[in-house]
Amino acid sequence: MINSRRTFLKASMATSMVAVAAGAGLLAPRDVLAAWPQKAFDAKKINTALEVLNGSSSTTNSNKITVEAPDIAENGAVVSVTVKTSIPNAESISVLVAENASPLCASYILTKQSDGFVTGRIKMRKTSDVVAVVKAGGKLLSAKKPVKVTLGGCGG
Amino acid sequence: MANKKIKIRAWTDKGKATVKAILFHPMETGLRKNKATGKIIPAHFITEVKCEHNGKTVLTCLWGPGVSKNPFLSFRFKNAKAGDSLKISWKDNKGETATTTDKIG
Numbered sequence: 287m288i289n290s291r292r293t294f295l296k297a298s299m300a301t302s303m304v305a306v307a308a309g310a311g312l313l314a315p316r317d318v319l320a321a322w323p324q325k326a327f328d329a330k331k332i333n334t335a336l337e338v339l340n341g342s343s344s345t346t347n348s349n350k351i352t353v354e355a356p357d358i359a360e361n362g363a364v365v366s367v368t369v370k371t372s373i374p375n376a377e378s379i380s381v382l383v384a385e386n387a388s389p390l391c392a393s394y395i396l397t398k399q400s401d402g403f404v405t406g407r408i409k410m411r412k413t414s415d416v417v418a419v420v421k422a423g424g425k426l427l428s429a430k431k432p433v434k435v436t437l438g439g440c441g442g
Numbered sequence: 443m444a445n446k447k448i449k450i451r452a453w454t455d456k457g458k459a460t461v462k463a464i465l466f467h468p469m470e471t472g473l474r475k476n477k478a479t480g481k482i483i484p485a486h487f488i489t490e491v492k493c494e495h496n497g498k499t500v501l502t503c504l505w506g507p508g509v510s511k512n513p514f515l516s517f518r519f520k521n522a523k524a525g526d527s528l529k530i531s532w533k534d535n536k537g538e539t540a541t542t543t544d545k546i547g
Contacts, residue, residue, distance in 0.1 A: 322489045322490055322504055323504065327506035327507075363510060363511065364510045364511075365510075366514070368516075383508065386508055387471075387473060388506060388507065388508060389508075390506055390508070391505075391506055391508035391509055392503060392504065392505045392506065392508070392509055393503070393504040393505075394501060394502070394503050394504075394517070395501070395502040395503070395504065396501065397498075397499060397500050397501065397519075399495065399498070399500045399519045399520050399521055400500060400501060400517070400518070400519050400520075401458060401517075401518035401519050401520055402518075403516075403517060403518040404501075404515075404516070404517050405514070405515070405516035405517070406503075406509060406513065406514065406515055406516075407509065407510035407513060407514045408508055408509055408510060409471070409507075409508050409509070409510055
């Protein structure tokens with residue numbers, strides 16, 4: 287008797303929690319969010335974002351990473367950023383902007399077939415450093431490039 | 443509504459493929475306000491982009507709201523030849539998806 291009651295309670299609690307989460311839009315679509323690091327994108331500081339994403343926030347400057355971005359971006363809504371790296375077996379490339387509301391813009395997960403080259407367009411709120419962090423062999427290597435923004439791209 | 447189109451252009455040079463793609467998406471951050479009504483425009487952005495070469499994933503992109511509207515993506519990978527298939531698919535935070543398959547030219 288007691289046992290089955292307990293199981294029933296546990297089961298109903300678990301279901302209701304899932305229902306609440308789904309209701310808040312947290313679980314739709316479930317498989318996306320399993321891979322997508324919500325906390326890293328919610329982080330307000332570069333270090334927090336890196337810690338959630340890679341388990342560590344200590345980065346080493348590397349000359350094997352090149353960040354190509356304009357010196358002056360006229361429109362912060364569209365800033366083209368290219369990250370090139372010659373580091374062998376790079377696992378991921380993350381692009382962060384220090385002054386954005388949420389610094390982590392994009393994270394690219396590479397495979398063995400990848401060539402260490404990624405271009406994307408990001409939004410920048412104001413003049414800031416664009417930081418590229420490459421994860422390779424359990425280490426974090428970074429490079430940055432200052433970009434001057436004349437018109438912010440995050441506001442209305 | 444979202445115009446679910448992906449434009450792909452891909453070519454090879456000495457076994458290395460270069461891919462350029464534009465994904466059409468509003469990429470709303472959830473921070474912008476509608477000027478007429480003063481209401482916040484809800485966040486709507488691509489969270490995950492998967493690029494597959496002959497059925498094998500070559501690149502997975504995890505994106506946040508900090509990626510520009512109608513995102514442009516370019517990347518390179520090895521061991522490719524003309525005629526190989528290239529599939530790019532995305533999912534956004536509202537659960538919408540789009541997939542486009544193209545041949546490397």
